[in-house]
Amino acid sequence: MSESHKQxxxxxxxxxxxALSGGICCAITHGGMTPVDVxxxxxxxxxxxxNKGMITGFRQIIANEGAGAxxxxxxxxxxxxxxxxxFKFGGVEFFKVQANDYLGAETxxxxxxxxxxxxxxxxxxxxxxxxxxxxxxxxxLVSDPKFASGLAxxxxxxxxxxxxxxxxxxxxxxxxxKQIPYTMAKFSVQGxxxxxxxxxxxxxxxxxxxxxxxxxxxxxGVVAGVAAAIVSHPADTLLSMVNKQGAGGDGSIMxxxxxxxxxxxxxxxxxNGLGPRCVMVGVLTAGQFAVFDSLMPLIGAEKxxxxxxxxxxx
Numbered sequence: 001m002s003e004s005h006k007q008x009x010x011x012x013x014x015x016x017x018x019a020l021s022g023g024i025c026c027a028i029t030h031g032g033m034t035p036v037d038v039x040x041x042x043x044x045x046x047x048x049x050x051n052k053g054m055i056t057g058f059r060q061i062i063a064n065e066g067a068g069a070x071x072x073x074x075x076x077x078x079x080x081x082x083x084x085x086x087f088k089f090g091g092v093e094f095f096k097v098q099a100n101d102y103l104g105a106e107t108x109x110x111x112x113x114x115x116x117x118x119x120x121x122x123x124x125x126x127x128x129x130x131x132x133x134x135x136x137x138x139x140x141l142v143s144d145p146k147f148a149s150g151l152a153x154x155x156x157x158x159x160x161x162x163x164x165x166x167x168x169x170x171x172x173x174x175x176x177x178k179q180i181p182y183t184m185a186k187f188s189v190q191g192x193x194x195x196x197x198x199x200x201x202x203x204x205x206x207x208x209x210x211x212x213x214x215x216x217x218x219x220x221g222v223v224a225g226v227a228a229a230i231v232s233h234p235a236d237t238l239l240s241m242v243n244k245q246g247a248g249g250d251g252s253i254m255x256x257x258x259x260x261x262x263x264x265x266x267x268x269x270x271x272n273g274l275g276p277r278c279v280m281v282g283v284l285t286a287g288q289f290a291v292f293d294s295l296m297p298l299i300g301a302e303k304x305x306x307x308x309x310x311x312x313x314x
Contacts, residue, residue: 022089091123
Protein backbone atom coordinates (compact mmCIF):
# COMPACT_ATOMS: atom_id res chain seq x y z
CA MET A 1 0.00 0.00 0.00
CA SER A 2 1.29 3.45 -0.92
CA GLU A 3 0.36 6.80 0.54
CA SER A 4 1.82 9.88 -1.17
CA HIS A 5 1.76 13.12 0.84
CA LYS A 6 -1.81 13.31 2.15
CA GLN A 7 -3.16 11.56 -0.93
CA UNK A 8 -4.26 7.98 -1.25
CA UNK A 9 -3.97 5.41 0.09
CA UNK A 10 -2.85 4.03 -3.27
CA UNK A 11 -3.73 0.39 -2.98
CA UNK A 12 -3.60 -2.23 -5.77
CA UNK A 13 -7.31 -1.53 -6.31
CA UNK A 14 -6.48 2.10 -7.13
CA UNK A 15 -4.12 1.02 -9.91
CA UNK A 16 -6.70 -1.46 -11.25
CA UNK A 17 -9.25 1.36 -11.39
CA UNK A 18 -6.70 3.58 -13.14
CA ALA A 19 -5.96 0.85 -15.66
CA LEU A 20 -9.66 0.20 -16.29
CA SER A 21 -10.34 3.91 -16.80
CA GLY A 22 -7.38 4.11 -19.17
CA GLY A 23 -8.54 1.09 -21.15
CA ILE A 24 -12.06 2.47 -21.51
CA CYS A 25 -10.94 5.97 -22.51
CA CYS A 26 -8.51 4.68 -25.16
CA ALA A 27 -10.98 2.14 -26.59
CA ILE A 28 -13.70 4.80 -26.88
CA THR A 29 -11.51 7.47 -28.45
CA HIS A 30 -9.48 5.29 -30.81
CA GLY A 31 -12.53 3.26 -31.80
CA GLY A 32 -14.49 6.44 -32.49
CA MET A 33 -11.68 7.84 -34.62
CA THR A 34 -11.38 4.73 -36.81
CA PRO A 35 -12.70 6.50 -39.96
CA VAL A 36 -10.10 9.28 -39.62
CA ASP A 37 -7.36 6.71 -39.04
CA VAL A 38 -8.43 4.77 -42.14
CA UNK A 39 -8.08 7.91 -44.27
CA UNK A 40 -4.75 8.84 -42.64
CA UNK A 41 -3.33 5.38 -43.25
CA UNK A 42 -4.45 5.41 -46.89
CA UNK A 43 -2.80 8.82 -47.40
CA UNK A 44 0.45 7.44 -45.96
CA UNK A 45 0.34 4.21 -47.98
CA UNK A 46 -1.04 5.49 -51.29
CA UNK A 47 -0.10 9.19 -51.59
CA UNK A 48 -0.50 9.21 -55.37
CA UNK A 49 -4.14 8.13 -55.02
CA UNK A 50 -5.11 9.95 -51.85
CA ASN A 51 -3.41 13.27 -52.46
CA LYS A 52 -6.12 15.89 -52.04
CA GLY A 53 -6.50 16.08 -48.28
CA MET A 54 -8.51 14.38 -45.61
CA ILE A 55 -12.04 15.44 -46.67
CA THR A 56 -11.49 14.34 -50.26
CA GLY A 57 -9.96 11.11 -48.93
CA PHE A 58 -13.21 10.36 -47.10
CA ARG A 59 -15.17 10.96 -50.30
CA GLN A 60 -12.84 8.78 -52.38
CA ILE A 61 -13.11 5.81 -50.01
CA ILE A 62 -16.90 6.10 -49.74
CA ALA A 63 -17.27 6.40 -53.52
CA ASN A 64 -14.98 3.46 -54.26
CA GLU A 65 -15.70 1.07 -51.41
CA GLY A 66 -18.79 2.28 -49.58
CA ALA A 67 -19.19 3.98 -46.19
CA GLY A 68 -18.54 0.71 -44.37
CA ALA A 69 -14.89 0.82 -45.48
CA UNK A 70 -14.33 3.70 -43.06
CA UNK A 71 -14.80 1.24 -40.19
CA UNK A 72 -12.14 -1.17 -41.50
CA UNK A 73 -10.02 -2.33 -38.59
CA UNK A 74 -12.49 -1.20 -35.90
CA UNK A 75 -12.23 -4.52 -34.00
CA UNK A 76 -8.44 -4.62 -33.57
CA UNK A 77 -8.40 -0.87 -32.98
CA UNK A 78 -10.87 -0.93 -30.07
CA UNK A 79 -9.42 -4.08 -28.51
CA UNK A 80 -5.79 -3.10 -29.07
CA UNK A 81 -6.17 0.33 -27.56
CA UNK A 82 -8.20 -0.95 -24.61
CA UNK A 83 -5.26 -3.19 -23.78
CA UNK A 84 -2.77 -0.40 -24.46
CA UNK A 85 -4.75 2.13 -22.42
CA UNK A 86 -4.97 -0.35 -19.54
CA PHE A 87 -1.18 -0.63 -19.29
CA LYS A 88 -0.42 2.97 -20.30
CA PHE A 89 -2.69 4.94 -17.98
CA GLY A 90 -2.49 2.37 -15.21
CA GLY A 91 1.28 2.18 -15.62
CA VAL A 92 1.78 5.94 -15.58
CA GLU A 93 -0.21 6.21 -12.34
CA PHE A 94 1.78 3.33 -10.82
CA PHE A 95 5.19 4.74 -11.77
CA LYS A 96 4.27 8.28 -10.71
CA VAL A 97 3.19 7.14 -7.26
CA GLN A 98 6.25 4.93 -6.83
CA ALA A 99 8.56 7.76 -7.89
CA ASN A 100 6.81 10.15 -5.52
CA ASP A 101 7.23 7.72 -2.62
CA TYR A 102 10.85 6.90 -3.48
CA LEU A 103 12.01 10.49 -4.07
CA GLY A 104 9.80 12.15 -1.50
CA ALA A 105 7.00 14.57 -2.28
CA GLU A 106 9.19 17.68 -2.40
CA THR A 107 11.84 16.24 -4.73
CA UNK A 108 9.20 14.59 -6.93
CA UNK A 109 7.33 17.90 -7.21
CA UNK A 110 10.46 19.77 -8.25
CA UNK A 111 11.29 17.09 -10.82
CA UNK A 112 7.73 16.26 -11.86
CA UNK A 113 8.39 16.73 -15.60
CA UNK A 114 11.22 14.19 -15.44
CA UNK A 115 8.96 11.83 -13.47
CA UNK A 116 6.21 12.24 -16.09
CA UNK A 117 8.71 11.43 -18.84
CA UNK A 118 10.14 8.37 -17.11
CA UNK A 119 6.75 7.03 -15.97
CA UNK A 120 5.18 7.41 -19.41
CA UNK A 121 8.17 5.84 -21.20
CA UNK A 122 8.14 2.77 -18.93
CA UNK A 123 4.38 2.34 -19.10
CA UNK A 124 4.30 2.73 -22.88
CA UNK A 125 7.03 0.14 -23.45
CA UNK A 126 5.00 -2.46 -21.56
CA UNK A 127 1.78 -1.44 -23.31
CA UNK A 128 3.35 -1.72 -26.78
CA UNK A 129 4.25 -5.37 -26.26
CA UNK A 130 0.52 -6.08 -26.18
CA UNK A 131 -0.58 -3.44 -28.71
CA UNK A 132 1.79 -4.26 -31.58
CA UNK A 133 0.14 -7.50 -32.86
CA UNK A 134 -3.28 -5.86 -32.95
CA UNK A 135 -1.92 -2.73 -34.60
CA UNK A 136 -0.24 -4.89 -37.26
CA UNK A 137 -3.58 -6.60 -37.88
CA UNK A 138 -5.40 -3.28 -38.16
CA UNK A 139 -2.93 -1.89 -40.67
CA UNK A 140 -3.08 -5.07 -42.75
CA LEU A 141 -6.88 -4.80 -42.90
CA VAL A 142 -6.79 -1.11 -43.84
CA SER A 143 -4.04 -1.49 -46.45
CA ASP A 144 -5.63 -4.59 -48.01
CA PRO A 145 -9.41 -4.70 -47.37
CA LYS A 146 -9.64 -8.03 -49.24
CA PHE A 147 -7.14 -9.75 -46.94
CA ALA A 148 -9.72 -10.76 -44.34
CA SER A 149 -13.20 -9.93 -43.09
CA GLY A 150 -12.12 -8.74 -39.65
CA LEU A 151 -9.98 -9.33 -36.57
CA ALA A 152 -11.08 -12.93 -35.94
CA UNK A 153 -10.24 -13.86 -39.54
CA UNK A 154 -7.10 -11.75 -40.02
CA UNK A 155 -5.23 -12.58 -36.80
CA UNK A 156 -4.88 -16.35 -37.34
CA UNK A 157 -4.31 -15.83 -41.08
CA UNK A 158 -1.29 -13.58 -40.42
CA UNK A 159 -0.03 -16.06 -37.82
CA UNK A 160 -0.23 -18.95 -40.30
CA UNK A 161 1.31 -17.11 -43.22
CA UNK A 162 4.10 -15.13 -41.55
CA UNK A 163 4.55 -16.32 -37.97
CA UNK A 164 4.68 -14.31 -34.77
CA UNK A 165 7.79 -12.18 -35.28
CA UNK A 166 7.44 -11.19 -38.93
CA UNK A 167 3.65 -11.08 -38.96
CA UNK A 168 3.00 -9.27 -35.70
CA UNK A 169 6.25 -7.68 -34.55
CA UNK A 170 7.76 -6.27 -37.75
CA UNK A 171 6.46 -2.93 -36.57
CA UNK A 172 7.64 -3.25 -32.96
CA UNK A 173 10.69 -1.01 -33.51
CA UNK A 174 8.81 1.82 -35.20
CA UNK A 175 5.87 1.47 -32.82
CA UNK A 176 8.27 2.01 -29.90
CA UNK A 177 9.84 4.96 -31.73
CA LYS A 178 6.38 6.33 -32.36
CA GLN A 179 4.55 5.56 -29.13
CA ILE A 180 7.23 6.21 -26.50
CA PRO A 181 8.02 9.82 -27.61
CA TYR A 182 4.30 10.30 -28.25
CA THR A 183 3.34 9.19 -24.75
CA MET A 184 6.19 11.10 -23.10
CA ALA A 185 5.06 14.29 -24.84
CA LYS A 186 1.41 13.50 -24.20
CA PHE A 187 1.61 13.11 -20.42
CA SER A 188 4.32 15.70 -19.71
CA VAL A 189 2.76 18.41 -21.90
CA GLN A 190 -0.75 17.68 -20.64
CA GLY A 191 0.37 17.75 -17.02
CA UNK A 192 2.32 20.99 -17.47
CA UNK A 193 -0.43 22.66 -19.51
CA UNK A 194 -3.15 21.71 -17.03
CA UNK A 195 -0.98 23.03 -14.19
CA UNK A 196 -0.54 26.35 -16.01
CA UNK A 197 -4.27 26.58 -16.68
CA UNK A 198 -5.12 26.03 -13.02
CA UNK A 199 -2.47 28.56 -12.04
CA UNK A 200 -3.94 31.12 -14.45
CA UNK A 201 -7.36 30.53 -12.93
CA UNK A 202 -5.92 30.83 -9.43
CA UNK A 203 -7.76 27.68 -8.38
CA UNK A 204 -7.10 24.07 -7.49
CA UNK A 205 -9.09 21.30 -9.20
CA UNK A 206 -11.20 20.68 -6.08
CA UNK A 207 -12.18 24.37 -6.07
CA UNK A 208 -13.66 24.23 -9.58
CA UNK A 209 -16.87 22.72 -10.92
CA UNK A 210 -16.94 19.47 -12.86
CA UNK A 211 -17.54 21.44 -16.06
CA UNK A 212 -14.54 23.70 -15.44
CA UNK A 213 -12.27 20.74 -14.72
CA UNK A 214 -13.54 19.07 -17.89
CA UNK A 215 -12.63 22.19 -19.86
CA UNK A 216 -9.09 22.07 -18.44
CA UNK A 217 -8.80 18.37 -19.35
CA UNK A 218 -9.98 19.05 -22.91
CA UNK A 219 -7.84 22.16 -23.44
CA UNK A 220 -4.65 20.65 -22.07
CA GLY A 221 -5.37 17.44 -23.97
CA VAL A 222 -5.57 19.24 -27.32
CA VAL A 223 -2.23 20.97 -26.74
CA ALA A 224 -0.63 17.70 -25.64
CA GLY A 225 -2.09 15.80 -28.58
CA VAL A 226 -0.75 18.17 -31.22
CA ALA A 227 2.72 18.16 -29.62
CA ALA A 228 2.69 14.36 -29.40
CA ALA A 229 1.54 14.00 -33.02
CA ILE A 230 4.39 16.12 -34.37
CA VAL A 231 7.03 14.32 -32.30
CA SER A 232 5.92 10.84 -33.33
CA HIS A 233 4.79 11.35 -36.93
CA PRO A 234 7.85 10.01 -38.83
CA ALA A 235 7.71 6.71 -36.95
CA ASP A 236 3.95 6.56 -37.50
CA THR A 237 4.49 6.82 -41.26
CA LEU A 238 7.08 4.01 -41.20
CA LEU A 239 4.79 1.88 -39.06
CA SER A 240 1.99 2.19 -41.58
CA MET A 241 4.36 1.22 -44.38
CA VAL A 242 6.27 -1.68 -42.80
CA ASN A 243 3.10 -3.64 -42.07
CA LYS A 244 2.13 -3.61 -45.76
CA GLN A 245 3.04 -6.96 -47.33
CA GLY A 246 6.43 -6.85 -49.07
CA ALA A 247 7.24 -3.33 -47.84
CA GLY A 248 10.97 -2.59 -47.55
CA GLY A 249 12.04 -5.79 -49.30
CA ASP A 250 13.68 -8.72 -47.55
CA GLY A 251 16.03 -8.77 -44.60
CA SER A 252 15.78 -7.74 -40.98
CA ILE A 253 13.22 -5.31 -39.66
CA MET A 254 15.89 -2.60 -39.37
CA UNK A 255 16.99 -3.15 -42.99
CA UNK A 256 13.40 -2.88 -44.17
CA UNK A 257 12.87 0.31 -42.16
CA UNK A 258 16.02 1.90 -43.59
CA UNK A 259 14.94 0.96 -47.12
CA UNK A 260 11.51 2.47 -46.52
CA UNK A 261 12.93 5.67 -45.02
CA UNK A 262 15.27 6.14 -47.99
CA UNK A 263 12.53 5.49 -50.51
CA UNK A 264 10.08 7.76 -48.72
CA UNK A 265 12.31 10.82 -48.39
CA UNK A 266 12.54 13.43 -45.64
CA UNK A 267 9.59 15.59 -46.67
CA UNK A 268 7.07 12.78 -47.07
CA UNK A 269 8.29 11.01 -43.93
CA UNK A 270 7.83 14.08 -41.73
CA UNK A 271 4.94 15.87 -43.43
CA ASN A 272 2.78 13.40 -45.35
CA GLY A 273 -0.48 12.95 -43.46
CA LEU A 274 0.67 15.24 -40.61
CA GLY A 275 -2.38 17.52 -40.82
CA PRO A 276 -4.94 14.71 -40.46
CA ARG A 277 -2.83 13.13 -37.73
CA CYS A 278 -2.68 16.38 -35.71
CA VAL A 279 -6.46 16.62 -35.95
CA MET A 280 -6.91 12.99 -35.02
CA VAL A 281 -4.42 12.92 -32.15
CA GLY A 282 -5.53 16.30 -30.81
CA VAL A 283 -9.12 15.10 -30.58
CA LEU A 284 -8.05 11.67 -29.30
CA THR A 285 -5.87 13.04 -26.53
CA ALA A 286 -8.39 15.62 -25.40
CA GLY A 287 -11.06 12.94 -25.31
CA GLN A 288 -8.86 10.49 -23.44
CA PHE A 289 -8.00 12.86 -20.62
CA ALA A 290 -11.59 14.08 -20.41
CA VAL A 291 -12.94 10.53 -20.13
CA PHE A 292 -10.17 9.37 -17.80
CA ASP A 293 -10.44 12.36 -15.47
CA SER A 294 -14.25 12.06 -15.41
CA LEU A 295 -14.37 8.28 -14.99
CA MET A 296 -11.88 8.00 -12.13
CA PRO A 297 -14.08 9.70 -9.49
CA LEU A 298 -17.15 7.83 -10.76
CA ILE A 299 -15.53 4.51 -9.86
CA GLY A 300 -14.21 5.80 -6.55
CA ALA A 301 -10.61 6.75 -7.36
CA GLU A 302 -9.00 10.13 -6.77
CA LYS A 303 -6.29 10.74 -9.36
CA UNK A 304 -2.78 11.24 -8.02
CA UNK A 305 -1.33 14.69 -8.61
CA UNK A 306 2.02 16.25 -7.82
CA UNK A 307 1.82 18.88 -5.13
CA UNK A 308 4.17 21.26 -3.37
CA UNK A 309 4.39 20.01 0.23
CA UNK A 310 5.08 23.53 1.49
CA UNK A 311 1.85 24.98 0.14
CA UNK A 312 -0.28 22.05 -1.03
CA UNK A 313 -0.39 23.71 -4.47
CA UNK A 314 -0.36 21.59 -7.59
